[in-house]
């Protein structure tokens with residue numbers, strides 16, 4: 001089991017940021033409800049444009065109907081995520097309640113809330129892995145999303161476990177890749 005793949009940062013960064021990574025090997029160990037509450041609470045305290053807080057989470061716990069419904073939407077390449085004891089799908093609201101105007105920050109803000117959530121998970125010794133590979137239309141249909149509500153990302157959450165295949169082992173052992181620090185400065 002690989003418990004940590006800490007970022008080898010060029011400059012000092014917070015341990016929580018360095019320790020978060022996206023493994024594919026999850027243990028069957030259930031996640032305590034208090035920890036799930038803390039994850040949603042962390043998302044709750046994210047900043048947002050006009051404090052609109054345009055995010056919500058569909059929460060599936062392994063064994064319940066919602067978890068299975070979320071599993072059914074996963075792309076083939078994300079099959080490993082079916083073993084994660086918690087699956088969440090973030091839902092982003094694309095309009096402001098005030099005058100029903102479009103909110104161009106809705107995905108940005110929902111992403112920030114999810115970053116809060118995954119960093120909180122890291123602090124609670126949980127692993128997380130976000131995914132874009134799932135069927136958006138199926139989510140909308142299955143969970144009755146009204147117009148203007150968009151699935152943003154799927155998040156697998158749980159405790160680190162042993163890889164169930166060589167491919168999973170290879171993925172989890174691969175070095176982490178990043179652009180160079182200087183590439184982030186606009187030229």
Ligand SMILES: Cc1cc2nc3c(=O)[nH]c(=O)nc-3n(C[C@H](O)[C@H](O)[C@H](O)COP(=O)(O)O)c2cc1C
Pocket residue numbers: 020021022023078129130131132133134153176
């Ligand atoms: C919005 C989003 C979508 C992603 N989609 C997938 C996905 O469908 N499948 C997958 O295995 N990983 C997915 N990832 C994980 C990224 O590949 C991963 O975050 C990236 O390679 C950096 O690795 P790290 O998270 O371990 O630092 C996604 C991450 C994000 C934030």
